[in-house]
Structures are given as structure tokens and as C-alpha cells.
Amino acid sequence: MVSGGTFTSRQSFNPPDPTPYRISNLSDPSHRFKITKNAQQDDLTGLCLIHPNFALVYAEGGTKGMKHYTRLLEHRIDWTQSAAPGSDEEDDKAERPAPEAGDGKNAGLAGNRCDLIWKGAISEQAFRNFKTKNVPTDNSAKEWLGTKLGPWWDTAKNWKPTDEELYA
Numbered sequence: 001m002v003s004g005g006t007f008t009s010r011q012s013f014n015p016p017d018p019t020p021y022r023i024s025n026l027s028d029p030s031h032r033f034k035i036t037k038n039a040q041q042d043d044l045t046g047l048c049l050i051h052p053n054f055a056l057v058y059a060e061g062g063t064k065g066m067k068h069y070t071r072l073l074e075h076r077i078d079w080t081q082s083a084a085p086g087s088d089e090e091d092d093k094a095e096r097p098a099p100e101a102g103d104g105k106n107a108g109l110a111g112n113r114c115d116l117i118w119k120g121a122i123s124e125q126a127f128r129n130f131k132t133k134n135v136p137t138d139n140s141a142k143e144w145l146g147t148k149l150g151p152w153w154d155t156a157k158n159w160k161p162t163d164e165e166l167y168a
Contacts, residue, residue: 016125018046018060020117021073022156025109026055030083032132034072039130042069048132049141049153056141056156058149060125070116079112115161117152 026032026048035048035057042065046058059069126149135141138157142150 016045016060016122017063017066017119018058018122018126019066019070019119020152020156021057021059022115022117022159023055023057023079023112024114025079025112026050028082028109031077031079034077036130036132038069038072042066044069044130045125045127046130047127047144048130049144050132050134051138051141052136054156056153058145058152059130060122060127070119073114074116077114079114080109082109113161115159117156117159 023031026035032048032050039046039048039059042061044059044061044065046060047056049056049058057073059066061069126146133144135144138153141153145153
């Protein structure tokens with residue numbers, strides 16, 4: 001506890017726990033919203049970089065927030081399901097045509113997955129808040145990550161899950 005003050009959720013006496021995740025396809029807006037909103041609610045800092053081929057989520061924060069966020073990304077979000085239509089009215093749902101498999105927008109969600117690349121502790125935080133950015137090229141992604149975290153982009157780009165993860 002800080003002398004003469006109160007403990008806030010943003011203060012942490014332990015080093016932050018960073019975790020980079022690789023997501024195969026982040027084209028679904030509900031998935032993007034859940035990633036950003038839960039990071040903000042858990043007081044996490046970091047970056048979500050959305051590339052046309054995959055997405056890298058780099059989050060860092062306290063132990064409790066990271067535990068909740070990891071559970072969200074690895075278990076609670078169904079990465080193969082797209083968002084339901086925005087209307088709750090049954091009449092609107094009946095009038096809408098069903099999306100075709102060759103639509104292109106969410107056609108690639110069948111094999112979509114989220115992989116934890118690494119988990120550990122660092123001495124200081126690299127970001128002040130959580131941001132989501134669309135990056136068209138590898139160089140623009142590395143610019144957002146900076147010199148210290150730039151190699152995570154190459155690691156995520158070349159990431160192949162182990163056999164145990166494929167058949168789990």
C-alpha cells in the first residue's frame with residue numbers, strides 16, 4: 001500500500017504478466033469488441049494488431065486481470081462462431097437471407113483459433129492503455145510494437161501449434 005494513500009486496481013507491486021496471443025482470423029466485430037472491452041475492464045494495457053492474415057493480441061497487467069483475460073480468450077470465446085444478427089425481432093431474422101459459405105467475410109471462421117504464444121513476467125509495462133489497430137503490412141505492425149516487442153510479430157507470424165494443441 002502506498003504511504004498515506006489507498007491501493008487502486010492500477011497499482012501493482014508485482015511485475016506485469018505479458019501474454020501475446022495469435023488469432024487466426026479476427027474479422028468478426030463481436031470478437032474484436034470482447035477483446036478490447038474486457039482488456040479495459042481488467043485494467044490491462046497492450047495492443048491488438050489486426051493484419052489481413054492473422055491478429056496479434058499483446059496484453060499485460062496484474063495477475064488477476066491476466067488470469068481472467070486468458071480464460072476469456074482461451075475458453076469463453078467461441079472463435080468459430082460469427083456474431084448473431086443485431087436485431088432481436090423474429091420478423092427481421094426471418095426476412096434476412098442466410099449467409100453463404102462463400103461470402104468471404106466470415107467464411108474463414110471454421111478453423112479459427114486463439115493460441116497463447118508465451119507467458120512470463122517483465123520488469124516494466126510497454127503500454128499505457130489498450131489499443132486496437134488495423135495494420136496492412138508487417139512493417140507497420142512492427143512500428144506499433146516498437147523495438148523491444150517487434151520480434152513478437154515475427155514469432156506470431158511463424159507460430160505453428162504443437163501436435164498436442166491440434167488434437168486437444
